[in-house]
Amino acid sequence: MIRHEYLSETQASYRRNLEGVERRTARSIASGRAARAVSRLVKVSVVVHVIFRREVENISDAQVKSQIDVLNRDFRAKNPDRSQAPAVWKSLVADANIEFALATRDPNGKATDGITRTKTTRTSFLPDDSMKTAAGGHAPWPARRYLNIWVCNLGQNLLGYAQFPGGPAKTDGVVILGSAFGTKGTAAAPFNLGRTATHEVGHWLNLRHIWADTLGCGGSDFVSDTPNQAGPNTGKPAFPHLSCTNGPNGDMFMNYMDYVDDVAMVMFTPGQVARMNACLADIRGGLGR
Amino acid sequence: MPVERSALIGSWIRSGEEDGPEERVYRRPDYPFPPARGRESFELAEDGRLVERGPGPTDVPTEDSGEWEFEDDSLRLRSPAGERALEIVSAESDRLVVRA
Numbered sequence: 001m002i003r004h005e006y007l008s009e010t011q012a013s014y015r016r017n018l019e020g021v022e023r024r025t026a027r028s029i030a031s032g033r034a035a036r037a038v039s040r041l042v043k044v045s046v047v048v049h050v051i052f053r054r055e056v057e058n059i060s061d062a063q064v065k066s067q068i069d070v071l072n073r074d075f076r077a078k079n080p081d082r083s084q085a086p087a088v089w090k091s092l093v094a095d096a097n098i099e100f101a102l103a104t105r106d107p108n109g110k111a112t113d114g115i116t117r118t119k120t121t122r123t124s125f126l127p128d129d130s131m132k133t134a135a136g137g138h139a140p141w142p143a144r145r146y147l148n149i150w151v152c153n154l155g156q157n158l159l160g161y162a163q164f165p166g167g168p169a170k171t172d173g174v175v176i177l178g179s180a181f182g183t184k185g186t187a188a189a190p191f192n193l194g195r196t197a198t199h200e201v202g203h204w205l206n207l208r209h210i211w212a213d214t215l216g217c218g219g220s221d222f223v224s225d226t227p228n229q230a231g232p233n234t235g236k237p238a239f240p241h242l243s244c245t246n247g248p249n250g251d252m253f254m255n256y257m258d259y260v261d262d263v264a265m266v267m268f269t270p271g272q273v274a275r276m277n278a279c280l281a282d283i284r285g286g287l288g289r
Numbered sequence: 290m291p292v293e294r295s296a297l298i299g300s301w302i303r304s305g306e307e308d309g310p311e312e313r314v315y316r317r318p319d320y321p322f323p324p325a326r327g328r329e330s331f332e333l334a335e336d337g338r339l340v341e342r343g344p345g346p347t348d349v350p351t352e353d354s355g356e357w358e359f360e361d362d363s364l365r366l367r368s369p370a371g372e373r374a375l376e377i378v379s380a381e382s383d384r385l386v387v388r389a
């Protein structure tokens with residue numbers, strides 16, 4: 001069952017919220033409010049909850065900081081590998097004008113390094129939000145003010161997962177497998193360039209997969225400057241890769257919202273940036289203030 | 290060698306790392322899969338019932354139930370997620386290969 005469908009069934013307001021999010025996103029883009037938001041730098045306060053059983057899962061401060069550095073490059077289009085974007089899409093490499101910093105104040109106003117560390121007895125976690133509770137994990141800091149990132153031994157060989165805006169505050173944030181977090185320490189190839197968090201934070205800011213989560217060509221990612229694409233790409237595809245009669249340029253597999261290896265994803269588009277900024281101007285408006 | 294229906298029963302998980310240019314590879318759940326952003330899989334029951342799984346919109350695996358049929362080397366999967374036909378190239382006990 002799709003996670004957000006699960007939420008919509010268990011939580012009466014969730015589907016209405018999602019529909020509301022889409023209406024507000026469209027209005028914010030049409031009115032220019034999202035564009036005004038993008039012209040202003042937004043700085044998001046981040047708390048990283050490290051959940052560990054074995055000492056090796058208790059990743060270092062340096063590994064955490066290496067992930068924040070990646071977010072700051074990718075969401076400002078300062079990542080050097082953006083030069084990999086094919087010539088036809090170079091002009092679509094977009095700066096989201098969003099920066100990230102580990103929180104310096106905790107919810108009670110006390111000084112913090114923005115990292116919590118919690119010892120657990122769990123060998124691994126399913127993608128069921130169990131790491132987001134005090135029983136076995138760590139409860140989130142208030143979602144209106146912080147981006148919560150949980151780093152743990154996520155099971156089922158899953159690299160990470162996210163929650164869209166409009167969902168329950170007590171599970172809001174993203175979850176990343178420790179060995180796919182940052183660029184140092186336990187980060188392991190081919191997911192050692194911090195792009196799992198870039199992808200998940202994209203979802204957290206309301207971005208959809210570039211293939212629109214449908215089998216075939218019928219869906220939309222609600223972004224007009226990304227080509228229609230049949231399904232996820234993986235590994236390191238060669239350009240062009242065609243599907244859904246999207247020739248001659250084919251799939252924009254080098255977009256952060258595809259499923260390729262870290263080394264192969266290098267860009268957001270202006271359409272995606274507009275959606276993220278509509279989210280920051282509105283439903284996640286409490287962040288960075 | 291023709292593929293027997295009985296060889297298809299059970300769970301198959303996409304092992305895209307092993308794909309060739311014209312082939313898609315699936316493995317059994319006990320295969321040591323490396324981490325992935327998400328994996329497609331399907332479970333074929335003897336009685337024709339199907340459970341399909343795949344990455345959801347926020348990367349949490351999603352699940353759909355449906356039916357499957359096997360005829361002329363073609364595996365038909367039908368569920369609310371859609372309908373598709375996979376042309377079976379080979380079916381060993383631990384490795385299923387379909388035409389890309």
Ligand SMILES: [Zn+2]
Pocket residue numbers: 199203209346347348
């Ligand atoms: Zn995703």
